[in-house]
Amino acid sequence: MTETFYEVLRRQGITRRSFLKFCSLTATSLGLGSAAAPRIAHALETKARTPVIWLHGLECTCCSESFIRSAHPLTKDVVLSMLSLDYDDTLMAAAGHQAEAIIEEVKKKYKGNYIVAVEGNPPLNEDGMFCIHGGRPFVEVLKETCADAKAIISWGACASYGCVQAAKPNPTRATPVHKVISGKPIINVPGCPPIAEVMTGVVTYMLTFDRIPELDRQGRPKMFYGQRIHDKCYRRGHFDAGQFAEAWDDEGSRKGYCLYKMGCKGPTTYNACSSMRWNGGVSWPVQSGHGCIGCSEEGFWDKGSFYDRVTDIKAFGVEANADTIGKAAAGTVGAAIAAHAAVTALARARQKAGETEEQKGEK
Amino acid sequence: MAAYETQGFKVDNSGKRVVVDPVCRIEGHLRVEVNLDDKNVIRNAVSTGTMWRGLEVILKGRDPRDAWAFTERICGVCTGTHALTSVRAVEDALKIQIPENANTIRNLMQLNLYIHDHLVHFYHLHALDWVDVVSALKADPKATSALAQSISSWPLSSPGYFRDIQNRLKKFVESGQLGPFMNGYWGNPAYKLPPEANLMAVAHYLEALDFQKEIVKVHTIFGGKNPHPNWLVGGVPCAINLEGVGAVGAVNMERLNLVKSIIDRCAEFVEQVYIPDLLAIGSFYKGWLYGGGLSSKNMLSYGDIPQKANDYTSGNLLLPRGAIINGKLDEIHPVDLKDPEQVQEFVAHSWYKYPDESKGLHPFDGVTEPSFVLGPNTKGTKTNIKELDEGGKYSWIKAPRWRGHAMEVGCLPRMVLGYLQPKQYPEIHGLVDGALKKLDVPVTALFSTLGRTAARGLETAYCVKLQQQQFDKLMTNLKSGDLNTANIEKWEPSTWPKEAMGAGFTEAPRGALGHWIRIKETKIDNYQCVVPTTWNGGPRDHKGQIGAFEASLMDTPVAKADEPLEILRTLHSFDPCLACSTHVMSPDGQEMTSVKVR
Numbered sequence: 013m014t015e016t017f018y019e020v021l022r023r024q025g026i027t028r029r030s031f032l033k034f035c036s037l038t039a040t041s042l043g044l045g046s047a048a049a050p051r052i053a054h055a056l057e058t059k060a061r062t063p064v065i066w067l068h069g070l071e072c073t074c075c076s077e078s079f080i081r082s083a084h085p086l087t088k089d090v091v092l093s094m095l096s097l098d099y100d101d102t103l104m105a106a107a108g109h110q111a112e113a114i115i116e117e118v119k120k121k122y123k124g125n126y127i128v129a130v131e132g133n134p135p136l137n138e139d140g141m142f143c144i145h146g147g148r149p150f151v152e153v154l155k156e157t158c159a160d161a162k163a164i165i166s167w168g169a170c171a172s173y174g175c176v177q178a179a180k181p182n183p184t185r186a187t188p189v190h191k192v193i194s195g196k197p198i199i200n201v202p203g204c205p206p207i208a209e210v211m212t213g214v215v216t217y218m219l220t221f222d223r224i225p226e227l228d229r230q231g232r233p234k235m236f237y238g239q240r241i242h243d244k245c246y247r248r249g250h251f252d253a254g255q256f257a258e259a260w261d262d263e264g265s266r267k268g269y270c271l272y273k274m275g276c277k278g279p280t281t282y283n284a285c286s287s288m289r290w291n292g293g294v295s296w297p298v299q300s301g302h303g304c305i306g307c308s309e310e311g312f313w314d315k316g317s318f319y320d321r322v323t324d325i326k327a328f329g330v331e332a333n334a335d336t337i338g339k340a341a342a343g344t345v346g347a348a349i350a351a352h353a354a355v356t357a358l359a360r361a362r363q364k365a366g367e368t369e370e371q372k373g374e375k
Numbered sequence: 376m377a378a379y380e381t382q383g384f385k386v387d388n389s390g391k392r393v394v395v396d397p398v399c400r401i402e403g404h405l406r407v408e409v410n411l412d413d414k415n416v417i418r419n420a421v422s423t424g425t426m427w428r429g430l431e432v433i434l435k436g437r438d439p440r441d442a443w444a445f446t447e448r449i450c451g452v453c454t455g456t457h458a459l460t461s462v463r464a465v466e467d468a469l470k471i472q473i474p475e476n477a478n479t480i481r482n483l484m485q486l487n488l489y490i491h492d493h494l495v496h497f498y499h500l501h502a503l504d505w506v507d508v509v510s511a512l513k514a515d516p517k518a519t520s521a522l523a524q525s526i527s528s529w530p531l532s533s534p535g536y537f538r539d540i541q542n543r544l545k546k547f548v549e550s551g552q553l554g555p556f557m558n559g560y561w562g563n564p565a566y567k568l569p570p571e572a573n574l575m576a577v578a579h580y581l582e583a584l585d586f587q588k589e590i591v592k593v594h595t596i597f598g599g600k601n602p603h604p605n606w607l608v609g610g611v612p613c614a615i616n617l618e619g620v621g622a623v624g625a626v627n628m629e630r631l632n633l634v635k636s637i638i639d640r641c642a643e644f645v646e647q648v649y650i651p652d653l654l655a656i657g658s659f660y661k662g663w664l665y666g667g668g669l670s671s672k673n674m675l676s677y678g679d680i681p682q683k684a685n686d687y688t689s690g691n692l693l694l695p696r697g698a699i700i701n702g703k704l705d706e707i708h709p710v711d712l713k714d715p716e717q718v719q720e721f722v723a724h725s726w727y728k729y730p731d732e733s734k735g736l737h738p739f740d741g742v743t744e745p746s747f748v749l750g751p752n753t754k755g756t757k758t759n760i761k762e763l764d765e766g767g768k769y770s771w772i773k774a775p776r777w778r779g780h781a782m783e784v785g786c787l788p789r790m791v792l793g794y795l796q797p798k799q800y801p802e803i804h805g806l807v808d809g810a811l812k813k814l815d816v817p818v819t820a821l822f823s824t825l826g827r828t829a830a831r832g833l834e835t836a837y838c839v840k841l842q843q844q845q846f847d848k849l850m851t852n853l854k855s856g857d858l859n860t861a862n863i864e865k866w867e868p869s870t871w872p873k874e875a876m877g878a879g880f881t882e883a884p885r886g887a888l889g890h891w892i893r894i895k896e897t898k899i900d901n902y903q904c905v906v907p908t909t910w911n912g913g914p915r916d917h918k919g920q921i922g923a924f925e926a927s928l929m930d931t932p933v934a935k936a937d938e939p940l941e942i943l944r945t946l947h948s949f950d951p952c953l954a955c956s957t958h959v960m961s962p963d964g965q966e967m968t969s970v971k972v973r
Binding site: 148 | 427437444448503550581584585591598612613633760771858859861866937
C-alpha cells in the first residue's frame, strides 16, 4: 500500500491544521486563491506518488541545483512524499546497468502514467554522440523514455529553447526537447535556471489537479510566465519618473534607480522574478543591482550584449533610446512612453475583461 | 594492448571488463570502464567524458563584458566560479583594477560557493558511497542518539528525533517506491558503518538538504539569484548605500546583517554536523585507504581568495598555489598560467585533432577540432558502444599536463599545499593535523579516497573561517568610508587597446580553473578554458600516462564485480563535473568531422 502525502505528514507528527495551512500556502503561491486549498488537500490525501524520470542532456545542472533550493514545498518533501523520483542521474544511488534498468522498469510498470522531466537538450550533430548516455546517443534515450510518458516537463532554457550551447553557431546542433518529441504534452519551464518555487509549483500543480497547467503559445505555464519582469518591477516607479542609473556604482545605482539604461531586459522578459523573487524571496537580479539578462526568453544569448539597451534592439517596436524616455518622462509624454503605456493599458483592460495578461504585441 | 608501466602503476587490460555508464551522482556525463583481475582487483581504468558543448566557439566575436554569463553556464553546480574566472581574465587583459569592496564581495561569494558545494557533495552526491540507507532501518534510535550526542552538541539528536526519521524511512521503503534509492547497492560488504551511524547520516542527509538552500542566499544578496548570480567586469554589480536616500535599493545594513547571519549558520552547521559526521564515518573506513592515485605524486593548485584586491601573487592568496611533482613534498614549484611551457593540453586519446598529436598546446594557442574516431578494438558500433578501445581516442576530455605531468587538482592538493606551509597557512595546517590525530592515521593516509573526502570537509571548515574574516574585512573597509564597488574607467570599449590578451584563474571547488582570452577590436578573438575535471578526468596522453581518475581506481579491490560501489566511491571523492570538463573548442569552430571506425 503506497502512502499518500497526507499520511506521511501525519505520521511525522504534523497536525491536520498545519497540513491545511501548507495546502493554502501552496494554493496562494500558485496564484490559485484560497478556494483551491481544499482540493489540494484532497489530492494529497488520496494519491499515490507519480513516478518521475529526470533525464540530463547537454546542460550545466543549474536546474537541478535550483530545484533543490525550493523552500515551499521543501525539496525533501517533494522527493520523499509527493512524487517518486525513480531516476535522476544527479541524485540517484545506483549507476550504470542498475540505473538503466530503472528506466525500463518504470516504462513497463507505469506505462502512460509517469512524468519525464528533461534538463538540458539533445545535440543532433555527430549522430547525437556529443552527448552519450550508456554508450548511445542521448537523443535516442530521450525518445525511448518519453514514448510511454504521460507528460514531459522541459526544465530551463536548455530543454525549452536550447540555451547557451545552442547560441550561434550552435556547433553541436543542440535542439530543444519539443523539436524532437511529438505527440505528448510538453510543458516549457524556461529560465537559466527557473526559480525553484516555479519548478516545484509546476510539479505540485500537475500532481494536485492531475492536469497540465494552462500554457501560452510558447508552451509556458501562464501562471508564472504571463507577465513581464518590468510590469511587476519594484523599480518601475523610477522608470516612469525618468530616474535611471547611468553608470555602475553611480548615484542612481546607489539610490536603486531603474536599470533600463544599463541594459536591463526586464521590459521584454516574461518571468516571475520580480514578483516571486529568488531563494526564498531574498532578492532578485534587479534588486541586487544588475539588469535582467532575459534568461527565460528564447534565444536570449543572441540578442546583443547584456548591456545594450532594449530600445536599441527595438523591443518596444518603436525607435527610441533611454535618453528620450528620460526626457519624455521628465517633461511631456514621449513616443516610447506612450507606446509603452498603451501596451500596459491594453493589458490591464484585457485583464479586467477576465483574460490572463498576455504578451500580445510584444513578441 | 599489452600490459605496461606508467607513473608507478602497472596497467593491464587483460582481465574481465566492467563498464559503468552513466556514472551517477555527479555533474554531467561520465563513463568508466575497468578491467578486474581474477581476484577482482582493478588493473586498468578508462575514464571517458561523454558530453561536449563547444562554448568557446560560441564566445568568439562577442563582447568580452558578456563572457562571464556564457562561461558561468558551463556549470550550474560550481555556479559563479567560471564567471569570476572570466571577469578576472578580462580585467587582466584590459588592465582593470577593481575596488577593495568588490574583491571582498567576490571572495565572500566564492567562499560561499565552496561551503555550499562541498556540503551538498558530501551529503547528497557522496554519502551513499559510505552510508547504507537500508541498514539504517535496523538502528536503535536510542543508541543513535547516544552516538550523535557523543560527537557533537548539535541539538537535533534526541532518540525521538531519530525514531521519527527512521519511521519515515521505513514507510518510504515499505511503500515499494524507493525513488532515488532504487537499485542502490544496499547490503554490499564494502559498507562498513553500523546501523546507528547510518541512521544518523540519513537524518543529516535530509537536514543538509534543507539547510543548503539557506547558504546560497549570500549569492542572492550580492548577485540577485542562485544558481547563476550576476557578476561585472570591473567590480560587482551591487551598489552599497549605508545611510543615504534610497539605501533600501542597495546593499545596506539589513542586507549585511542577513549575510552575517548566514555566515554564522554556515559555521554552526559545518562545525556541529559536517565535521563530526566526517570524522565519525572516517573512523569506520580508515582501514580502506585505496584511491590515492596521483595525489601522492603530482598535485596542482592555482590558489585563490586574494586578501588585497588586484594582487594575484601567491603570497596574497588565502588558498595556496603551487605544484608538487614526483612525490617531492619538500619542493613546491611556482605556477604561471601564461608560461607556454607549463600548462599544455594533449589530444592523442581525445576526440579532437591536432596537426601533431605528440605535442601539447598552451591554451593561448589552443586548437580544438572535434574528431569522433573510435579505436580499432572498440566493441559495438558508433552509436551503441559496448566497450571502448583506450588504445585509440576515447573521451571528449583533453589531457592537460603541467610541464608534461598528469596532475591531480582539487581540495586535496590545496589542503596538502597548505599543510606543507604552516607559516603561511597555520589554520589549514592545524585543521589537517587535528584530523590526522583524531583519526590516528599518518600523513600518508591523506593520499586516498578517504583523504580526498576528508580534505573537502576540512577545507569547508577553513572556508567558514575565511568567510567570517572576509565579512569583517568588508565591514572595516565600509567603516573607513569606502563604498566603491565598481571601477568604470574602462567600461566603454572605446577605451580599450586594439588587441589585448589575459588569463584569469580561480580555484573552483573541484580544483584549478583557468580562462585564457584574446580580445581584438573590442570583441573576443579566442577564449579557452582548462577546468578541474579536465585535469582529473582526462584520458591518457601520447606517452600513455594515465589521468587522475584512472590512476585513482588502479589496484583497488572490488567486493562484488557487478556492483561498482568502490568505483563510485573513489570517482565521487573527486566531485566530478563533466559539463565543465568537456566544452572546449577551437577559436575557428571548424566543421564537424564525421565518424570513422578504423
